[in-house]
Structure formats: structure tokens, C-alpha cells
Amino acid sequence: xxxxxxxxxxxxxxxxxxxxxxxxxxxxxxxxxxxxxxxxxxxxxxxxxxxxxxxxxxxxxxxxxxxxxxxxxxxxxxxxxxxxxxxxxxxxxxxxxxxxxxxxxxxxxxxxxxxxx
Amino acid sequence: xxxxxxxxxxxxxxxxxxxxxxxxxxxxxxxxxxxxxxxxxxxxxxxxxxxxxxxxxxxxxxxxxxxxxxxxxxxxxxxxxxxxxxxxxxxxxxxxxxxxxxxxxxxxxxxxxxxxxxxxxxxxxxxxxxxxxxxxxxxxxxxxxxxxxxxxxxxxxxxxxxxxxxxxxxxxxxxxxxxxxxxxxxxxxxxxxxxxxxxxxxxxxxxxxxxxxxxxxxxxxxxxxxxxxxxxxxxxxxxxxxx
Numbered sequence: 001x002x003x004x005x006x007x008x009x010x011x012x013x014x015x016x017x018x019x020x021x022x023x024x025x026x027x028x029x030x031x032x033x034x035x036x037x038x039x040x041x042x043x044x045x046x047x048x049x050x051x052x053x054x055x056x057x058x059x060x061x062x063x064x065x066x067x068x069x070x071x072x073x074x075x076x077x078x079x080x081x082x083x084x085x086x087x088x089x090x091x092x093x094x095x096x097x098x099x100x101x102x103x104x105x106x107x108x109x110x111x112x113x114x115x116x117x
Numbered sequence: 118x119x120x121x122x123x124x125x126x127x128x129x130x131x132x133x134x135x136x137x138x139x140x141x142x143x144x145x146x147x148x149x150x151x152x153x154x155x156x157x158x159x160x161x162x163x164x165x166x167x168x169x170x171x172x173x174x175x176x177x178x179x180x181x182x183x184x185x186x187x188x189x190x191x192x193x194x195x196x197x198x199x200x201x202x203x204x205x206x207x208x209x210x211x212x213x214x215x216x217x218x219x220x221x222x223x224x225x226x227x228x229x230x231x232x233x234x235x236x237x238x239x240x241x242x243x244x245x246x247x248x249x250x251x252x253x254x255x256x257x258x259x260x261x262x263x264x265x266x267x268x269x270x271x272x273x274x275x276x277x278x279x280x281x282x283x284x285x286x287x288x289x290x291x292x293x294x295x296x297x298x299x300x301x302x303x304x305x306x307x308x309x310x311x312x313x314x315x316x317x318x319x320x321x322x323x324x325x326x327x328x329x330x331x332x333x334x335x336x337x338x339x340x341x342x343x344x345x346x347x348x349x350x351x352x353x354x355x356x357x358x359x360x
Contacts, residue, residue, distance in 0.1 A: 013134055016134070017134075020127055020130065024122070024126060025119055025120050025123045051152075060170065060246075060248070062316070063316055070170070073158065073174055074174060077174035080175055080252060081182065084186055084190055087193075088194075092196050092197060092200075096200065098200075099201075099204060
């Protein structure tokens with residue numbers, strides 16, 4: 001029997017690996033940025049899953065619900081930071097891609113010296 | 118060849134990931150918390166008065182970290198504005214300058230705009246009671262402004278006003294944090310405001326105010342990012358772009 005966190009762990013690993021594979025194999029710079037975003041969401045999912053508690057509720061106190069059986073709030077707070085930083089990094093990367101396109105006329109990594117491997 | 122090397126590297130990394138977490142293979146999961154989250158959940162009502170424990174952590178327990186996070190967002194907005202300033206009229210101009218977004222976006226945007234702003238303000242104001250807070254609320258408010266840009270109703274953002282708002286919000290964050298020096302246990306980002314009734318709108322001391330500052334800051338920074346990518350260059354001085 002597969003439990004909920006196992007499904008989430010496997011999904012997040014797959015997302016991270018798919019993203020990294022895209023970064024390694026894609027040539028289009030915008031696709032590389034998208035692949036990094038996929039890996040980013042995998043990492044966020046992994047962090048949230050680390051705080052999972054069996055049958056735990058969302059860490060918000062609500063009127064009429066007794067007891068404090070909640071999932072770990074610390075990874076969620078960290079993921080909030082991670083999402084915001086991810087947004088900033090993505091915006092900056094896309095601007096750099098735009099700049100590369102304006103200067104070189106291409107966003108194909110294999111035709112840009114210094115970006116191919 | 119490139120794909121083969123990529124797969125090999127990925128295989129090594131996958132092995133590393135899985136070996137880090139042996140709990141992936143056991144269907145058992147924890148049924149109670151043993152980490153630092155447990156004392157935080159227990160003390161959240163006492164220390165912060167915020168019903169949303171995640172908000173309590175983000176603003177109070179790790180408030181200094183959030184200040185750094187907002188700073189990172191500011192630096193990224195600055196970098197985008199700096200890098201995009203030289204290519205404003207080359208990449209995006211054709212996309213946005215002559216396009217009014219079509220009838221549906223025009224009319225629907227006009228109707229939805231106030232409601233989007235309202236929901237954004239609601240989410241910011243209820244950050245200590247429900248999921249949400251300054252970051253998602255600020256993004257929602259900025260979305261309303263993107264609609265203005267997409268429909269061509271606004272072609273140039275008031276950058277001076279945006280910068281002023283952003284500066285004031287940042288200063289407000291630091292000022293609210295500095296209020297903590299007035300308490301009987303003086304330190305930065307300590308709550309000295311009254312905590313009010315737990316789980317009601319007027320509670321949690323300075324958390325709603327700090328989240329309001331974060332909301333304003335995020336909204337103005339996002340608007341700056343998008344407008345610096347989409348706006349035309351200086352309208353009065355047509356530049357010679359021959360290279």
C-alpha cells in the first residue's frame with residue numbers, strides 16, 4: 001500500500017529530475033528557464049511533504065475545531081520564501097534571455113559561444 | 118550524446134536523492150510532530166496571537182528573514198529594470214503597443230478590475246486568519262494592473278509613485294519592526310501592539326500591519342517588473358537603433 005507522502009515524494013523527485021533533464025538537454029533558453037521552474041516546483045513540493053503528519057490539518061487555528069493535530073508549519077513558511085525567490089530568479093532569467101536575443105539574435109544555446117556543452 | 122550524459126548525471130542525482138530519504142520506501146508516516154514546529158504550534162497563540170501559524174512564523178518567528186526576502190524581491194525588480202532598460206522598444210513593443218486585447222478582455226477587465234483589487238486587499242488583510250497574506254495578495258493587486266497594461270488603457274506606469282510606495286512600504290516594515298525596541302523585552306521585530314481576541318480580524322498585533330506593508334511592496338515591485346518589460350522607451354526622443 002502506497003501512502004500519501006510516498007506519492008508526494010515520488011512526484012516531487014520526478015519533477016526535480018524532469019526539470020534537471022530539461023536543463024541539461026534543451027537548447028532553447030526559454031525552455032531551460034521553464035525546466036528550472038519545473039524543478040523549482042518539485043523542490044517546493046518536496047519541502048512541504050517533509051512536514052507531512054498523518055491526518056494532520058492545515059496549520060491554522062479555526063473556531064470550533066479542538067486539538068492541535070497539525071502538519072509542520074515551518075516547511076510551509078520556508079516554501080513561501082522559496083516561491084517568492086523563484087519568481088525573482090525567473091523574472092531575472094527571462095530578462096537576461098531577452099537581452100541575449102536582442103544582442104545575438106538567437107536564443108539557441110548551441111549557437112551561443114559560452115553556453116554550449 | 119548530450120542526452121546520454123544528461124541521463125547518466127540524472128541517474129546519479131536520483132540515487133543521491135533517494136538515498137537521502139529512506140522514508141520514501143516505508144509506507145509509514147509520522148503521526149505526530151517532533152520537530153521545531155511542535156513548540157511553535159503550541160506557543161503561536163501566546164507569542165503572536167495569529168491563528169495562521171505559517172503567518173506567525175513568516176512575520177514573527179522569522180520576521181528578519183522575511184525582510185531579507187522582500188529585499189531579494191527588490192533586488193530582482195531592480196535587476197530586471199536595469200537589464201530591460203536598453204531593450205524596451207525592441208522585443209515587446211510590437212506585442213503590446215498596437216494591441217488592445219480584444220473586446221472580451223476590454224469589457225471583462227473593466228468589470229473585474231475592482232473586484233480583483235478587492236480580493237487582493239481581503240487576502241492581505243486576512244493573512245493572519247486564513248491562507249494568504251502579503252505575498253499572494255500583492256500579486257493579485259498587481260494582476261489587476263496587468264489587465265490595464267494588456268488592454269492598453271495605461272501605456273506608461275507612474276514610476277515615481279510606484280517607487281515612493283515601495284520605499285514607504287519598506288520603511289514601514291522596518292519602522293514597525295523597530296517598535297519592538299519600545300517593549301519591556303527590547304529587540305527588533307517584537308510585537309508590542311495589543312494582540313486582541315484570538316481568531317478575530319483585529320488580532321495578532323503587528324502582523325496584519327507588516328503584511329499590509331509586504332502587500333504594497335510586492336504589488337509595486339511586480340508592477341515595476343512587468344511595466345519595465347513592456348513599456349516603450351522615452352516617447353519624446355525617438356532613438357536611432359542602427360547598429
